[in-house]
Amino acid sequence: MDTVSNTLERWLTGPRTGSLPAPSALPVPKLSFEFFPPKNERLEADLWACIRRLEPLAPRFVSVTYGAGGSTRSRTHDTVARLVRETALTPAAHLTCVGATRDEVDEVAREYWAAGVRHVVALRGDPPAGAERYEPHPGGYAQAEDLVRGLRRIGDFDISVGAYPETHPAANCADTDLDYLKRKIDAGANRAITQYFFDTDVYLRFLDRCLAAGIAVPIVPGIMPVGNFTSVKRFSAMCGASVPGWMEKLFEGLENDASTRGMVAATVAAEQVRILQANGVDEFHFYTLNKPDLTYAVAHILGARPAVTAA
Numbered sequence: 001m002d003t004v005s006n007t008l009e010r011w012l013t014g015p016r017t018g019s020l021p022a023p024s025a026l027p028v029p030k031l032s033f034e035f036f037p038p039k040n041e042r043l044e045a046d047l048w049a050c051i052r053r054l055e056p057l058a059p060r061f062v063s064v065t066y067g068a069g070g071s072t073r074s075r076t077h078d079t080v081a082r083l084v085r086e087t088a089l090t091p092a093a094h095l096t097c098v099g100a101t102r103d104e105v106d107e108v109a110r111e112y113w114a115a116g117v118r119h120v121v122a123l124r125g126d127p128p129a130g131a132e133r134y135e136p137h138p139g140g141y142a143q144a145e146d147l148v149r150g151l152r153r154i155g156d157f158d159i160s161v162g163a164y165p166e167t168h169p170a171a172n173c174a175d176t177d178l179d180y181l182k183r184k185i186d187a188g189a190n191r192a193i194t195q196y197f198f199d200t201d202v203y204l205r206f207l208d209r210c211l212a213a214g215i216a217v218p219i220v221p222g223i224m225p226v227g228n229f230t231s232v233k234r235f236s237a238m239c240g241a242s243v244p245g246w247m248e249k250l251f252e253g254l255e256n257d258a259s260t261r262g263m264v265a266a267t268v269a270a271e272q273v274r275i276l277q278a279n280g281v282d283e284f285h286f287y288t289l290n291k292p293d294l295t296y297a298v299a300h301i302l303g304a305r306p307a308v309t310a311a
């Protein structure tokens with residue numbers, strides 16, 4: 001009884017916090033979806049089922065990753081080319097500097113331009129498997145900043161670059177990392193897409209720091225709906241994304257319960273995007289991992305609906 005009356009009293013006399021705005025009160029945000037190129041026919045079928053399910057949500061663009069060390073060069077190209085040929089979607093091709101000369105990278109970019117691809121996600125790339133540190137290829141682009149400049153010489157691409165709200169793991173410090181982000185923008189990038197993060201404050205504080213540094217392009221939050229907590233945790237340790245303790249607690253005991261895990265994952269991602277939306281964020285990039293359901297549900301919560309096509 002005490003507990004109830006204390007709670008009531010607090011509710012009646014304490015500060016009132018507003019609820020999150022109803023999505024219907026806000027414009028539908030701009031969405032983009034990221035896929036990876038498939039390794040075999042079965043995965044290819046999964047990818048295309050994923051693309052077809054998300055396509056009606058009319059994303060602003062969909063991007064296709066480039067395997068570590070350029071290992072998926074032709075698969076990335078084939079997937080992007082098929083997106084151009086068979087869908088109304090705007091594809092963005094990821095491209096990295098690793099393991100290739102400038103001429104080779106330029107050649108890939110020219111092939112994209114010739115295939116009608118106008119958006120490139122320009123990245124430095126990670127060191128190849130087994131290498132401890134990143135070493136630029138002799139005669140290659142050293143950093144993403146150089147790649148952005150190279151792309152600008154080839155065509156009038158829409159260029160996205162990566163950004164790290166929790167600082168790139170190889171950076172000396174957060175301020176130099178931010179300087180390098182600014183240099184990529186000054187070199188001609190149109191937007192940055194962030195590494196995924198789970199703590200919304202981390203991203204909002206990063207936005208403040210970007211603004212203070214004079215960065216004026218959109219910093220699109222990368223959202224990772226967590227289908228498999230164990231593997232996301234392992235991957236996060238490598239890419240420098242922190243996994244808050246509360247999340248660990250939420251997924252505890254669900255290792256063999258995919259259906260509850262999916263519901264929890266949707267709730268976590270929905271809460272994250274709704275808080276960001278309530279803070280004025282109106283663009284989201286989803287790391288789909290070629291699985292559509294969580295992304296579809298979260299996009300729906302954000303207000304996205306399938307576009308109705310004329311009969």
Ligand SMILES: Cc1cc2nc3c(=O)[nH]c(=O)nc-3n(C[C@H](O)[C@H](O)[C@H](O)COP(=O)(O)OP(=O)(O)OC[C@H]3O[C@@H](n4cnc5c(N)ncnc54)[C@H](O)[C@@H]3O)c2cc1C
Pocket residue numbers: 064065066067068069094095096121122123124125126127142143144145161162163168169170171172176177180181184193194195222
């Ligand atoms: C949205 C997104 C998509 C991604 N897609 C892919 C993909 O498809 N394929 C893939 O292999 N990887 C991908 N990655 C991972 C990315 O390649 C790695 O995080 C890589 O280590 C850094 O790439 P970057 O373009 O952000 O690098 P950069 O911006 O070049 O920075 C990398 C590091 O070098 C430092 N640095 C930057 N410029 C300089 C300079 N001039 N001198 C000295 N140090 C410098 C930075 O502080 C940072 O620590 C993606 C990352 C993101 C955020």
